[in-house]
Amino acid sequence: MRLLILTQYYPPEIGAPQNRLHELAIRLQKYGIEVEVLTALPNYPTMKIQEEYRHGKKREEEIDGIKVHRAYIFVSSSKHILLRLLNYFSFVWTSYWRGRRLQKFDFIMVESPPLFLGYSAMALAKSLDARLIFNVSDLWPESAEKLGIVTNGSLLQMAYKLEAKCYQSARLITGQTQGIVTDIQMRFPKKEVYWLPNGVNAAFYDPAKLTTSDFRTKNGFKPEDILFFYGGILGHAQGLEVILFAAQQLSDVNNIHFIIQGSGPEKEKLIELKEKLQLVNVHFYQPVSKSEMPRILHAIDIALVPLKNLPLFQGAIPSKVFEALAMEVPLLLGVDGEAKRHFIDQAKAGWYFEPENAIELATVIRSIVANPEDIKRAGENGRKYVSQHFNRDQIAASLYKRLSQLL
Numbered sequence: 386m387r388l389l390i391l392t393q394y395y396p397p398e399i400g401a402p403q404n405r406l407h408e409l410a411i412r413l414q415k416y417g418i419e420v421e422v423l424t425a426l427p428n429y430p431t432m433k434i435q436e437e438y439r440h441g442k443k444r445e446e447e448i449d450g451i452k453v454h455r456a457y458i459f460v461s462s463s464k465h466i467l468l469r470l471l472n473y474f475s476f477v478w479t480s481y482w483r484g485r486r487l488q489k490f491d492f493i494m495v496e497s498p499p500l501f502l503g504y505s506a507m508a509l510a511k512s513l514d515a516r517l518i519f520n521v522s523d524l525w526p527e528s529a530e531k532l533g534i535v536t537n538g539s540l541l542q543m544a545y546k547l548e549a550k551c552y553q554s555a556r557l558i559t560g561q562t563q564g565i566v567t568d569i570q571m572r573f574p575k576k577e578v579y580w581l582p583n584g585v586n587a588a589f590y591d592p593a594k595l596t597t598s599d600f601r602t603k604n605g606f607k608p609e610d611i612l613f614f615y616g617g618i619l620g621h622a623q624g625l626e627v628i629l630f631a632a633q634q635l636s637d638v639n640n641i642h643f644i645i646q647g648s649g650p651e652k653e654k655l656i657e658l659k660e661k662l663q664l665v666n667v668h669f670y671q672p673v674s675k676s677e678m679p680r681i682l683h684a685i686d687i688a689l690v691p692l693k694n695l696p697l698f699q700g701a702i703p704s705k706v707f708e709a710l711a712m713e714v715p716l717l718l719g720v721d722g723e724a725k726r727h728f729i730d731q732a733k734a735g736w737y738f739e740p741e742n743a744i745e746l747a748t749v750i751r752s753i754v755a756n757p758e759d760i761k762r763a764g765e766n767g768r769k770y771v772s773q774h775f776n777r778d779q780i781a782a783s784l785y786k787r788l789s790q791l792l
Contacts (some may be wrong), residue, residue: 389487395425411449424454478505507551604668617705643667687760
């Protein structure tokens with residue numbers, strides 16, 4: 386069996402889709418599937434092509450046994466919609482012309498978003514005589530419309546038509562959450578939709594392997610400080626302002642600190658808000674590689690996971706949840722719906738606050754500070770739950786079985 390994964394984002398870039406797809410590729414290859422990846426020149430999150438890939442270098446490489454083919458992509462740090470579209474469509478074009486020179490495949494799995502990559506995927510499926518698997522990690526363009534990222538009516542209409550065409554062309558649609566699966570099944574009842582969740586490598590994120598971490602001492606935190614940590618993209622969907630407004634209300638509590646690590650389109654605004662509110666208990670750090678995350682998670686106390694208060698996110702499970710829980714770090718979850726049911730109601734792995742409600746977030750934090758003994762218990766519950774229900778090995782095994790049935 387041969388599988389081509391088509392994605393704009395892949396290691397050595399850091400990020401949720403990059404890690405998820407690479408981990409899946411490694412595991413599927415262990416089952417005997419010949420997995421190859423067609424992706425862009427690495428540029429995320431800096432929006433600059435990494436030095437070792439410039440000037441025509443490293444267009445073919447192998448990462449952990451996975452053969453990777455790279456196509457050109459136009460990159461700009463500008464937020465202008467036309468330049469963002471040029472970024473997406475440049476890879477749509479180059480990925481098709483690079484991919485059509487590859488050998489035949491049984492399956493081509495395309496990662497969406499960006500939705501526009503569906504154009505290349507559908508064309509390559511015909512050219513390479515492959516069955517199309519459309520993997521949906523975010524309901525685009527619905528999320529872009531609800532967040533106000535895309536407001537042009539004509540562009541939205543075109544995107545919804547493309548979404549429908551991609552689903553209709555797919556032999557199998559895979560959704561990252563049960564909410565995504567349900568949404569697609571309701572709108573396209575004749576299509577087969579398969580739940581392909583994100584998960585965690587519990588052997589890599591294992592607190593038993595780490596006895597010490599220098600993160601606290603290196604950054605000036607005391608052993609008695611309680612560290613609330615957000616790590617990931619600083620984007621529109623996360624609604625990270627809620628952390629800063631809660632921090633303002635908690636300025637009287639001396640031993641708590643809020644760490645926001647990552648980069649994204651909202652970072653400058655968040656730093657400006659911190660300065661405006663004169664917050665000394667909020668700290669911004671640059672993103673780090675995947676290999677450094679266990680050490681950081683081992684040093685913090687609570688993982689903050691917020692999203693904006695939109696019905697769209699009732700079916701969302703941010704990927705950062707899995708790594709934190711595997712490291713026995715409990716959640717302070719500002720996400721309602723599917724994520725709350727799994728990790729708060731069932732796993733008892735943390736605390737919930739209403740999305741974008743800074744007053745409630747501050748109240749919950751005061752309760753945690755008053756009962757610190759609950760932190761360890763919730764963290765232990767979390768590791769047990771994700772190890773049982775969101776283990777990457779089990780996820781890959783189930784997908785391999787389903788692909789074998791489609792041949």
